[in-house]
Amino acid sequence: LAMLNQTELSEFILLGFTNMQGLQHFFFVFFLLLYLTSLLGNGAIVTMVVAEARLHTPMYFFLGNLSCLDIVYSTVTVPKMLSGLLFGHQPISFGGCLAQLHFFHFLGSTEAVLLATMAYDRYVAICNPLRYTLVMSPRTCLLLAAASWSIGFVHAMVHSVMTSQLSFCGHNHIHHFFCDIKPLLNLACSSTSLNMTLLNVITTSVVLGPFALIVLSYFYIICFIFHKVQSQEGRWKPFSTCASHLTVVALFYIPVLFNYTPPSSGSSLKRDVQVSLLYSAVTPVLNPLIYTLRNQDMRSALKKMLGKKL
DSSP states (O other), X not given: OHHHHSOOXXXXXXXXXXXXXXXXXXXXXXXXXXXXXHHHHHHHHHHHHHHOGGGOSHHHHHHHHHHHHHHHHHHHHHHHHHHHHHHSSXXXXXXXXXXXXXXXXHHHHHHHHHHHHHHHHHHHHHHOGGGHHHHTOHHHHHHHHHHHHHHHHHHHHHHHHHHHTSOOOSOOEESSSSOOHHHHHHHOSSOOHHHHHHIIIIIHHHHHHHHHHHHHHHHHHHHHHHHHOOSHHHHHHHHHHHHHHHHHHHHHHHHHHHHHSSOOXXXXXXXXXXXXXXXXXXXXXXXXXXXXXXXXHHHHHHHHHHHHHO
16 A cells, blocks of 8 residues: 555656856866867767778777767766756656666767777787787677677666656655766665666676776786887887777776775766766767877878868
8 A cells, every 4th residue: 555655656756966056167167168169079080980981990990890889878867957046956767767867878888899899909919919810800809899789788778767667756856967877776666676786786797897807918018129129219119009999098997996896885866977977978978079089090181181172
């Protein structure tokens, strides 16, 4: 009978940034500019990778995937956040909330696996240059990219299905600018222990598994460079090709390791919101910048593309 009295919630209210009184319009303009820059920068990279024959190599193929992913990733959370900054609290339906949760985790975990794939690509290029075209054949690259997206999809599916099984009957205010798992678990009236265990076990392995592969790839690269390459100049060249990737890895992993690795029960909501903001609004803008500024091929392809336009 008690269960009958509890009405199931059909929508949630995203509270967004409640503590920014008076600064909403400033942040609205700031994040709108960031979002548009992200769309422009990542869109330019995808266009260049497709249009420029010189960029039809495994490294740029994965970079194109990363840019596609970043475009969708920021679109999942930022537009809703912007309307929250402009119009205050945002209602979101239960289905919309689950969709947001699904795509956020789908794209986030795909990015983690994709960054590991890119590290493996650098490892083969530097440590086995003669076998590189054989090992990283177009078919292998397609398989690796498909595997990255599939792992991300399955991981997110587990969370969205598990979250959809919970019942929500109390208050419906989410202290966040999008529907993430932890704020939703805080609102559930049914037991969330299984969800919490899955979040800790699966998400931690999806985050730490690729991270371990990245560390391993770079360990081998560094050993190879110091043992096999004698000249200072020869050592510097492979490092400079890895620098962009390493910067992107750091930008992605530092906030994620903060946010999703256990213990996730005692972590403060405010920090979660700030960290989420960092990798849903800020990182997608920096990725294209890092790759275009540090990379000669990218710069010349961009000049060529802009030259055609002008």
